[in-house]
Structures are given as structure tokens and as C-alpha cells.
Amino acid sequence: MPADPLLRVEGLTRKFGDLTAVAGVSFEVGRGELFGLVGPDGAGKTTTLRMLAGVLRPTSGDALMEGISMARDPERAKPRLAYMSQRFGLYADLTVAENLRFYADLHLVPRAERAARLERLYRFSNLGPFKDRLAGKLSGGMKQKLGLSCALIHQPELLLLDEPTFGVDPVSRRDLWLIVHEMVEQGVTAVVSTAYMDEAERFDRLALLHQGRVLALDTPSALQKGLEGEILELRTDRVREAREAASRLPAVRRAAIFGDRLHLTVPSASADGPAVEAALRQAGFAPREARPIPPSLEDVFIERIAAAEAA
Amino acid sequence: MSPTRLLAVARKELLQLRRDPRSLMLAFALPVLLLILFGYAISWDVRDIRAAVLDQDHSASSRDLVDAFRSSGYFTIVRFLARSAETGPLLERGGAQLILVIPPGFERDLGAGRAAPLQAILDGSDANTATIAQGYAEAVVRTWSSRAVLRGRSVVPPVDPETRVWFNEELASRNMIVPGLVAVIMMIIAAMLTSLTIAREWERGTMEQLAATPVSRLEVVLGKLLPYLAIGLIDVIVSSVLGVLLFKVPFRGSAALLMLLSACFLTGALGLGLFISAVARSQVLATQLAMIATFLPTLLLSGFMFSIRTMPAALRAISYLVPARYFLVVTRGIFLKGVGLEVLALQGLLMAVFATTGLGLAVSRFRKELQ
Numbered sequence: 001m002p003a004d005p006l007l008r009v010e011g012l013t014r015k016f017g018d019l020t021a022v023a024g025v026s027f028e029v030g031r032g033e034l035f036g037l038v039g040p041d042g043a044g045k046t047t048t049l050r051m052l053a054g055v056l057r058p059t060s061g062d063a064l065m066e067g068i069s070m071a072r073d074p075e076r077a078k079p080r081l082a083y084m085s086q087r088f089g090l091y092a093d094l095t096v097a098e099n100l101r102f103y104a105d106l107h108l109v110p111r112a113e114r115a116a117r118l119e120r121l122y123r124f125s126n127l128g129p130f131k132d133r134l135a136g137k138l139s140g141g142m143k144q145k146l147g148l149s150c151a152l153i154h155q156p157e158l159l160l161l162d163e164p165t166f167g168v169d170p171v172s173r174r175d176l177w178l179i180v181h182e183m184v185e186q187g188v189t190a191v192v193s194t195a196y197m198d199e200a201e202r203f204d205r206l207a208l209l210h211q212g213r214v215l216a217l218d219t220p221s222a223l224q225k226g227l228e229g230e231i232l233e234l235r236t237d238r239v240r241e242a243r244e245a246a247s248r249l250p251a252v253r254r255a256a257i258f259g260d261r262l263h264l265t266v267p268s269a270s271a272d273g274p275a276v277e278a279a280l281r282q283a284g285f286a287p288r289e290a291r292p293i294p295p296s297l298e299d300v301f302i303e304r305i306a307a308a309e310a311a
Numbered sequence: 312m313s314p315t316r317l318l319a320v321a322r323k324e325l326l327q328l329r330r331d332p333r334s335l336m337l338a339f340a341l342p343v344l345l346l347i348l349f350g351y352a353i354s355w356d357v358r359d360i361r362a363a364v365l366d367q368d369h370s371a372s373s374r375d376l377v378d379a380f381r382s383s384g385y386f387t388i389v390r391f392l393a394r395s396a397e398t399g400p401l402l403e404r405g406g407a408q409l410i411l412v413i414p415p416g417f418e419r420d421l422g423a424g425r426a427a428p429l430q431a432i433l434d435g436s437d438a439n440t441a442t443i444a445q446g447y448a449e450a451v452v453r454t455w456s457s458r459a460v461l462r463g464r465s466v467v468p469p470v471d472p473e474t475r476v477w478f479n480e481e482l483a484s485r486n487m488i489v490p491g492l493v494a495v496i497m498m499i500i501a502a503m504l505t506s507l508t509i510a511r512e513w514e515r516g517t518m519e520q521l522a523a524t525p526v527s528r529l530e531v532v533l534g535k536l537l538p539y540l541a542i543g544l545i546d547v548i549v550s551s552v553l554g555v556l557l558f559k560v561p562f563r564g565s566a567a568l569l570m571l572l573s574a575c576f577l578t579g580a581l582g583l584g585l586f587i588s589a590v591a592r593s594q595v596l597a598t599q600l601a602m603i604a605t606f607l608p609t610l611l612l613s614g615f616m617f618s619i620r621t622m623p624a625a626l627r628a629i630s631y632l633v634p635a636r637y638f639l640v641v642t643r644g645i646f647l648k649g650v651g652l653e654v655l656a657l658q659g660l661l662m663a664v665f666a667t668t669g670l671g672l673a674v675s676r677f678r679k680e681l682q
Contacts, residue, residue: 055522056681059492077681078525089520094323094332105319108566150520 002030006158006189007052011061014047021047023212025062029191029205034184036206037193038301043209045193047085049134049162052191053083065067065158077158079107082151088143092136094147096127099135100153121149124179140256141172148179159183159190177202197298208301215250215304220297221301227295227303229253230269234263234290246282256302263299316526323636326509328538338504338539342496342546344552349492353639356484356556358444363396363407365392370418376429379455385447398432405418407443408434437494441650455652466481478647489554489613490646493547494638497573499602500579501543505584506591506601508535509677513592522679532673536581544570554646563649569642575662576638581604582669589677609635 005028022044023140027037032193037045050056052063054074064069068077090099102120104114122128125145126311130138135146144164151159161180164174181202192203200206201220208216208223216223236242239257244260247255251272252267266272269292364379366373389407392398398410420427431448433441439574448523497607501567509531512518523530549567554560584601591597610616612626613635619627630636637658643660644650 050519053520053523055679070530075525075527078523081521081523083520085519087516087519091323091327091517093327094516094564098326100321102319102323103524105315106521106526108313147520171635258569300395 002028002033003046003061003117004031005029006033006066007191008064009048009052010060010064012048012058012063014044014051015059015062017233021212022051022058025207025209025212025214026061027214027217028244029140029189031189032125032184032187034202034204035189035191035201036203037191037209038197038200039193039195039202039209040213040305041195044212045195045209046162047212048209049083049191049193050085053081053160054078055083059134074102079154081158081160082154082156082158083160084147084151084162084164086166088147089142089149090135090150091094093134095132095134096138097131099146099150103150104153108158109154117155118154122153124182125149126175128283139169139251141168144168144172144176145179148176154181155188156191159188159192161190162193163193165194165196167257194292197296197301200297200301204281208304210305213308215308216300224295224297227265227300229265229267230268231293231295232264232269232273232290233258233261233293233297234264234277234280234287235286236280236285242280242285242287246276249279249299251276254303254306256299257300263269263293263302265299265303312527312529316530319539320526320531321537322430323637324535324579325538329544332438334504336506337500338542338544339549342500345496346492346550346553347557350485350489350554351420353488354484356448357440358385359387360409360440360444360447361389361407362386362409363390363398363410364388364403365395365398365410365412367395367415368413368417372418372421373413374561376412376413376452376455380448385444385451387397398640402432402434407433408437408440409448412499413446437641446499446501449599453536458560470598470664475573485532485558487643488615489558489560490545490642491613491639492637493554494551494607494642495613495615496577497543497547497577498613498635498638499583499605500546501539501577501580502605503586503598503599504542505535505581506597508585509585509588510591510597514594518679519681526679528674528677528679531679532582532585532670532677532681536578536670536673537584539581540577542576543581544573547577551646560646561644564645565651568651568655572638572659574658575666576641579665579667580660581641581671582666582671582673586669586676589673608633612636613639615639637661637665 007029009027012022012025013020018073024045025048037048039045047056050072051058054070054077058071065081072078076213094102100118109117123202126147127142128151130142135202137145138146148164163177168176180190194200203220205217205219207214218226239260239262243255243257243262246252246262251266252264256263261275264276266276273290273292277290321587328338364377366377377388381388384611390401392401392410395412401407401410412432414430417427423536427541431445433445435441482514509518512521551562551569555562583604587600587604588597591600612630612633614630615635618629619636622630641655641658641662
């Protein structure tokens with residue numbers, strides 16, 4: 001738990017009719033922390049972020065930014081936060097420069113500081129040469145960088161980003177993360193959601209969301225250590241059928257597909273490995289390159305989500 | 312409220328408008344088009360009624376009567392019929408709107424001092440024109456018969472009424488229509504224009520982003536309203552100039568007063584559009600709602616097409632809720648009568664109430680919140 005949290009989320013709940021999109025989510029985000037909301041589609045990441053940004057009213061619970069209630073008094077917090085929705089939310093029929101100016105005006109950024117801030121944002125985002133291009137004519141990655149630039153123009157204390165790297169090419173993805181890390185280094189607190197498990201290791205701490213609930217809340221390394229058992233990785237033909245067969249073996253607690261490989265959760269990779277391999281071979285598969293590996297966050301998530309679904 | 316933020320919204324709205332040909336058409340071309348179309352198409356004046364004559368008397372008197380019809384200016388004699396059997400088919404084809412039948416013995420009866428019957432057959436399928444044509448025909452016959460009776464004797468008629476029409480001396484309906492059109496068009500265009508703006512932002516996802524900024528609801532509503540208010544006033548000026556130059560409608564009042572009251576009226580109509588937009592959250596629904604809320608009531612219940620005085624009580628009661636009703640009094644009053652606030656004070660007050668209501672509705676219903 002952070003000692004001096006900037007954001008305290010308490011039992012945040014949002015229902016849409018009969019559907020509960022977010023069910024009693026609680027966590028704290030420390031000042032200057034890069035906090036992740038990780039989970040598959042439909043986990044409640046977007047709904048949670050919308051409530052944190054004060055654009056969606058919680059059904060119950062609250063999120064407090066330094067004591068300001070986002071449920072009751074969101075307007076007071078808005079000058080200090082920035083929110084970037086998952087869907088491109090800028091004006092496609094305005095140019096890059098016009099969008100930036102619009103958001104600078106809305107946040108009353110002093111004229112004297114504008115030039116310096118814009119110059120810095122253009123440098124970060126490499127959008128300088130595209131200043132006069134309509135935002136709608138930018139590539140997906142550039143659109144996201146423009147969205148992030150507009151969000152940063154007023155130097156917010158809290159940055160809320162909803163899947164900023166969704167559908168973005170790898171180069172732009174790296175650029176986006178560079179900007180986020182740079183901001184966090186300068187003391188900005190960031191809450192970022194992602195469905196890409198491989199991005200989860202970037203967070204200082206993260207909450208694993210599934211069906212509107214927090215399944216796990218910790219640092220990435222603590223989450224990795226917390227996994228019971230070990231991971232046995234092996235290559236095989238017909239991975240889907242092999243997964244089926246492997247998951248029926250008594251020693252295998254969980255079997256997951258990673259490309260052409262299987263990740264099997266077993267009590268001990270060295271002790272159980274040969275037996276598992278033999279059993280698969282007997283079942284007509286050709287397993288090879290079996291080796292114990294340290295659990296990735298993805299393994300942890302799959303394990304946790306499967307456990308939650310079984311419960 | 313921050314002027315910077317308000318102007319930022321207004322400026323953004325203008326930039327978007329400048330790049331959107333469809334909205335530009337709606338804002339500038341449509342009012343002019345409607346004015347020209349309606350201005351030329353709608354006329355309640357009945358002139359040049361197509362008349363046919365079945366003269367069975369063939370006398371000097373019957374020819375004189377036909378001449379009286381011809382020279383009245385209301386009738387154009389399109390045909391002379393030979394037999395009464397031709398009357399039916401002619402009316403069926405719409406070849407004539409009125410058939411004047413002069414029976415045999417017309418002159419003889421007149422000369423003998425007996426009542427001389429005449430027959431006018433009218434095409435009643437257009438009841439309005441038929442009624443007016445009947446009135447004209449009766450007037451022509453009355454004038455002609457009094458002259459015929461008095462012919463040869465120099466008697467001064469005891470009463471010689473001289474009617475004088477004020478404000479619209481020629482009783483030209485376009486003098487009523489054009490100022491009324493300005494009011495009707497402004498109501499429709501204004502509500503249509505703004506009904507799109509908030510709904511569009513919800514649909515495109517830009518509102519979610521805007522809602523997360525400290526911009527206030529009043530700043531958004533006013534910022535979106537201001538550019539369209541300017542456009543609306545330009546439309547009023549263009550329509551008025553067109554009315555005066557193209558349709559030769561007199562403009563006798565104060566242009567400044569017209570602008571002031573137009574600004575109030577437009578603010579109300581634009582606010583109503585924004586209110587609809589905030590409620591609907593979808594462009595298609597918002598446009599339809601704006602059309603329903605403005606087009607029919609304004610066209611039918613404002614007094615533009617039908618006199619409010621002759622409406623059934625229920626419709627007359629509803630018409631009090633149609634803001635264009637009051638603005639119509641303003642435009643007609645300023646154009647034709649040249650009256651000022653001393654007469655239009657009530658309308659001015661009602662315009663102000665409309666403006667406040669429109670704005671208030673828009674601000675109260677617009678939420679910076681997803682659903």
C-alpha cells in the first residue's frame with residue numbers, strides 16, 4: 001500500500017441495468033506511481049477509468065483524488081487530471097495544432113508557457129512536421145500520440161490512459177510508453193489500462209481485473225513469485241489437442257497455449273517433467289524441448305483468471 | 312465562466328463548420344433557397360382566373376357584360392362555348408375555373424326591367440379559388456348591373472365607398488409572406504443547425520474527452536451557440552435584403568430593432584436545438600426531433616399560413632406556445648408597419664423569455680456525463 005496515495009478507490013461499482021460492469025473495485029495509487037489496470041476485454045477497465053475521470057457516475061463507491069470525490073464533485077478534480085479515452089476522442093476535422101490549442105485553451109494554459117510546452121510535446125511525439133495536418137488524416141499511432149499530447153498540455157498530476165497502445169504499430173507503441181515513462185519520472189501519477197499482458201511488466205503496481213473484480217493487486221514481481229508451482233514449457237504438434245490431453249494429467253494443474261508451445265503448471269518442473277512428457281508421447285503427441293521456465297505475468301494472469309472462473 | 316474557454320469552444324465550432332460543406336449549405340444556402348422558393352411559390356392572390364363564356368343571348372348587353380369581366384383584371388376569357396354540353400368536359404379537364412352562362416333573353420329581360428338571371432359555374436375542387444372567383448364575379452356583375460340600370464341617367468349614387476388599405480396597399484400576399492418567411496425559416500434553420508452539434512460530439516466520441524476537462528456546461532452551450540447566432544443574424548440580413556430587392560417588400564421600421572429581436576429569437580431557437588441535441592445524443596434522432604418540434608408548428612400554427620383567429624380553440628391555445636407566432640408579429644410589424652418597441656414591447660419581452668428558456672433548457676439538460 002502506498003504511504004501517501006494520490007488516488008483512493010473504494011468499492012467502486014457501476015451497473016448498466018442488470019449488468020454489473022464494475023463490482024466493488026478498491027485500490028490505491030501512490031503519488032508518482034505507474035499503475036496498471038490489466039485484464040481481458042470486458043473486464044471493466046474502461047468503465048473504471050471513466051469513473052476515475054469523472055465522466056461516468058458510479059452506482060456506488062467512490063474514487064477520491066486527494067480527498068476530492070469523483071462521484072460527487074468531479075469538476076473540482078478535472079483541472080488536475082487528464083484522461084484519454086480508448087476511442088480516438090479528438091476532432092478529426094481540426095488540425096494537430098488546432099486540437100492542441102483547443103485543449104490548451106480549455107485548461108487555461110498561460111500564453112507565456114504555451115510555446116515551450118508545445119515545442120516539448122512536438123519533440124516527444126514527433127508530430128511537429130504534421131502540425132497542419134487534419135487529425136483524422138493521421139495514422140493510428142500518431143492519433144494516439146496526439147491524444148496523449150492533448151492530455152499532457154496542462155501538465156496534469158494524474159494521467160488516466162485507456163488502452164493507449166491498442167491497435168498501434170510496435171514503433172509507435174514504444175514511443176507512447178517512452179512518453180508515459182518520462183512523465184512518471186517527472187512525478188506524474190499514471191493509471192494505464194491494457195489488455196496486452198506483455199505490457200504489464202512496465203507497471204510499478206497493477207490490478208488484474210476480471211469481470212469487474214480485482215483478482216490480484218501487487219507489483220509484477222510479487223505477482224510472479226506468488227504463483228504456486230512451476231511452469232513447464234514444451235513444444236508440441238497439434239497444440240490444441242495436446243493441451244486437452246495435458247490438462248487431464250493429474251500432475252498438471254493448468255495448461256495454456258503460447259503459440260506453438262504449451263505452458264503447463266506443475267508442482268515441480270524437474271520432478272514432474274519427464275512423467276508429463278512420457279504421458280503425452282504415449283497419447284500420440286511429439287513433445288520436445290521441455291524445460292522449466294520462470295512464470296511470466298501472463299502465466300500468472302491465466303492462472304488467476306482460470307481459478308476465478310472455476311470458483 | 313471563463314471567456315477563454317467560451318471562445319475556445321466557439322472558435323472550434325467555427326473551424327469545424329468551415330470544413331463541413333453540408334452544415335455550410337444548411338446555414339447559408341438553404342435559407343436563401345427556401346425564401347426564393349416560398350416567396351415565388353406561395354401566393355394567396357387570385358388573379359387571371361380562367362373563365363369561359365357560354366353566351367346564348369348574343370346581344371349588345373351580353374357582350375358588354377363579358378367585356379366588364381375581361382376588363383376587371385381578375386378574369387381571362389379563355390374560351391367561348393357554343394353549346395351547354397361543352398361546360399361539363401371543360402370543367403373536368405380544368406380548362407376553365409369559371410363558366411359564365413348568359414341565357415337567351417338576357418337583354419330582353421333587362422330592357423323590360425325584369426330580373427335577368429345569370430349563371431356562374433365554378434370548379435369547386437379548389438374551394439379557395441372558387442370562393443374568391445365567385446366573389447369577384449358577383450362584384451363585377453353588381454357594378455355592371457348598377458351601371459346598366461343607371462345608363463342614360465346622370466344620377467350620382469347615394470353612397471360611394473372608397474376603401475383604402477394600409478400597410479399593404481396592393482394587398483399583395485408576398486408582402487405578408489416574405490417577412491413571415493424570415494421568421495419561419497429562422498426558426499427551422501436555427502434549431503436544425505444546433506440540433507446536430509452536441510449529438511455529433513457524443514456520436515464521434517469527442518464529448519467523452521471534452522467532458523473530462525474543466526470546461527463548464529454553460530461554456531459549452533454558449534460556445535456552441537455563439538457562432539450559429541452570428542450565422543443566424545447574417546441569414547436575417549440576407550433574407551431581408553432579398554425580400555426588399557427581389558420581392559419588393561417594403562421595409563419601413565428600424566433595422567437595429569429587427570436585429571435585436573432577431574438575436575433574442577435566434578438564441579431561443581438555437582437553445583432549443585441544443586436542448587434537443589443534448590437529450591437525443593444521436594444526430595438522426597436529434598434532426599428528426601428538431602424538425603417535428605419546429606417545422607410543422609411553425610408553418611401551421613404561427614399565423615404564417617393560416618390566421619390564428621380562425622383556428623379552433625384548441626389549436627389557438629397551442630399556438631401561444633409557438634415562438635414564431637410572436638416573431639412573426641415582429642417581422643411583419645417592422646417590415647410593413649414600421650412600428651417600434653412602443654408596439655412590439657410585449658413581443659420583445661416574449662422573445663427575451665424564449666431566449667432565456669431555450670438557453671436554460673439546453674444548459675440544464677446538457678450533461679458532461681456518459682450514460
